[in-house]
Amino acid sequence: MDNKLNFTVAREDCIRCNACIKDCPHHIIGYRDHYPDIPAEREDQCIRCQHCLAICPTGAISILGLRPQDSRPVEITPAVEPDALSRFVRGRRTMRQYRRTNVDRRLIDTLLADTAHAPTGGNTCDLTFVVVDDRIVLHRILEALIGGLEQAIEGKAELPEFIAKAVHAYRHLDTDEIFRGAPHLLIASAGEKAYCGDADVVIALSYFELLAQSRGLGTTWCDFLKFILDLRPELGDLFGIATDRPYRAILFGLPAVQYARTVQRDSAARIRTITA
Numbered sequence: 092m093d094n095k096l097n098f099t100v101a102r103e104d105c106i107r108c109n110a111c112i113k114d115c116p117h118h119i120i121g122y123r124d125h126y127p128d129i130p131a132e133r134e135d136q137c138i139r140c141q142h143c144l145a146i147c148p149t150g151a152i153s154i155l156g157l158r159p160q161d162s163r164p165v166e167i168t169p170a171v172e173p174d175a176l177s178r179f180v181r182g183r184r185t186m187r188q189y190r191r192t193n194v195d196r197r198l199i200d201t202l203l204a205d206t207a208h209a210p211t212g213g214n215t216c217d218l219t220f221v222v223v224d225d226r227i228v229l230h231r232i233l234e235a236l237i238g239g240l241e242q243a244i245e246g247k248a249e250l251p252e253f254i255a256k257a258v259h260a261y262r263h264l265d266t267d268e269i270f271r272g273a274p275h276l277l278i279a280s281a282g283e284k285a286y287c288g289d290a291d292v293v294i295a296l297s298y299f300e301l302l303a304q305s306r307g308l309g310t311t312w313c314d315f316l317k318f319i320l321d322l323r324p325e326l327g328d329l330f331g332i333a334t335d336r337p338y339r340a341i342l343f344g345l346p347a348v349q350y351a352r353t354v355q356r357d358s359a360a361r362i363r364t365i366t367a
C-alpha cells in the first residue's frame with residue numbers, strides 16, 4: 092500500500108464546515124490556507140479509517156487515492172427497519188444440514204467484500220480471508236483432517252472424547268460432525284499488525300454470518316476446527332494459516348432445512364444494571 096495519504100480537498104466544493112476536522116479520531120486534520128489539511132509530519136498518525144471522506148457533506152475530500160463519488164451514499168433513514176433487523180437476528184440459526192452444491196463464486200465475493208467493511212481495532216484491517224469455494228476441495232481437506240486425527244489415535248495420543256467420537260462417526264456412521272456436510276469454509280486470520288486480532292476475526296465472521304444468512308445461505312461457526320488444529324497445529328498448512336495467530340472459522344452453503352420459528356432466549360444472558 093502507498094504510504095502517502097494523498098489527502099486532497101476540492102476547494103470549490105469545501106464549505107469549511109469542520110466536519111472532517113472534528114471527526115478525525117486522532118485529530119490530525121487542521122487548516123492550511125483556510126482549507127482542511129493534514130500536515131506531512133502527522134500523516135503517520137492517520138489510521139486510514141476514511142471518516143474524513145465519509146463525513147464530508149459535499150464530497151470534497153479524497154484520501155488514499157479514493158474518490159468520494161466512488162463511495163455508496165448512506166441513507167439518512169435507517170437502511171434496515173429496526174423490527175425487521177430484530178426478527179432477522181432472532182431468526183438467525185446455526186445450520187447443520189446443507190445442500191450438496193456450491194454457492195456461486197460471485198455471491199461469495201460479494202459477501203467477502205461486504206465483510207471487509209467490518210471494523211478492526213485501530214483500523215489495522217490486517218485480516219486474511221481464506222475461503223474454500225468448492226465442496227469437493229473441502230471434502231478432501233476433511234479427509235486429510237480425519238487422517239491426521241487417526242494417526243494421532245494410532246500414536247496413542249490423548250484425544251478429547253468428542254473428537255474421537257467425530258472420527259468414528261465419519262468413518263463408520265457416514266456422519267460429518269466436523270464440517271456438517273457444508274460445501275464451503277471461511278477462515279478469518281489476523282496478521283502481525285492486528286493488535287486486537289482476537290476480536291477482529293470474531294467480528295468479521297459475525298458480520299459474515301449475518302450477511303450470508305440475509306442472502307439465504309446457512310452458516311455454522313466451526314470451533315471444532317480450532318480444537319483439531321490445537322491438537323495438530325501442522326494441519327493448519329492445509330489452509331495456509333499460522334495457527335499461533337488469532338483465527339476463527341465458519342462453514343457456509345445452501346441450507347437443506349428451514350426453521351419455522353425462533354428459539355426463546357430473551358432471558359438467556361444475565362443483566363446487571365449499574366444505576367444511580
Ligand SMILES: Cc1cc2nc3c(=O)[nH]c(=O)nc-3n(C[C@H](O)[C@H](O)[C@H](O)COP(=O)(O)O)c2cc1C
Nearest residue numbers: 183184185186187269271311312313314315316354
Ligand atoms: C464461537 C462458536 C463456535 C461454534 N462452533 C461450532 C462447531 O464447531 N460446530 C457446530 O456444529 N456448531 C458450532 N457453533 C454453533 C453453536 O453450537 C450454536 O450457535 C448454539 O448451539 C446456538 O444455536 P443457534 O446458533 O442456532 O442459535 C459454534 C458457535 C459459536 C458462537
